[in-house]
Amino acid sequence: MGEEKLKMKKIKKLEKTDRRRCQGGFTLIETLVSWMLVVLGLLFICKIVVFSLDVLKKSRIRLEISQKVESCRDRLLSKPFHSPDLADGFACMEDGVFKIDRYISSISPTLKKIKFVIKYKILTRQLIFYKSKFIREVNND
Numbered sequence: 001m002g003e004e005k006l007k008m009k010k011i012k013k014l015e016k017t018d019r020r021r022c023q024g025g026f027t028l029i030e031t032l033v034s035w036m037l038v039v040l041g042l043l044f045i046c047k048i049v050v051f052s053l054d055v056l057k058k059s060r061i062r063l064e065i066s067q068k069v070e071s072c073r074d075r076l077l078s079k080p081f082h083s084p085d086l087a088d089g090f091a092c093m094e095d096g097v098f099k100i101d102r103y104i105s106s107i108s109p110t111l112k113k114i115k116f117v118i119k120y121k122i123l124t125r126q127l128i129f130y131k132s133k134f135i136r137e138v139n140n141d
Contacts, residue, residue, distance in 0.1 A: 058123065065118050065125045068098060072116055073129055081133040086112060097121075110134060 026034075079085050091102045103115040110133040118125050 061120055061123055065120060065123065068095065069116055069118055069125055069127045072100065073127060076114055077131060081131065086131060
């Protein structure tokens with residue numbers, strides 16, 4: 001009878017340890033690892049958002065630079081060939097945060113080479129075009 005009680009106690013003790021093993025809780029290490037993965041995921045998402053905002057800002061600046069180059073080009077192409085604005089030389093203008101350098105040189109008596117360099121901080125856009133005496137002038141009416 002004493003041996004049976006001892007066996008019963010051992011069986012009950014084994015059942016309790018088995019129940020603890022079968023109760024599906026998380027350990028502290030598992031919890032820390034899962035939180036670490038969540039934090040890394042959030043940091044990755046934040047990095048992507050910052051990168052895309054930077055790309056958006058740069059593309060907006062590139063668009064403004066392109067618009068300024070086209071505006072300057074159209075303005076000069078609309079001038080007569082012998083206009084003082086189309087005289088040979090270098091001119092530097094500042095339009096807000098943009099710096100615009102203009103180089104005009106005569107290739108022949110009937111052809112001029114015009115070069116624009118527009119800068120904004122580290123972004124630069126360059127455009128070279130030609131103005132001919134024989135191409136019909138555009139009137140500014």
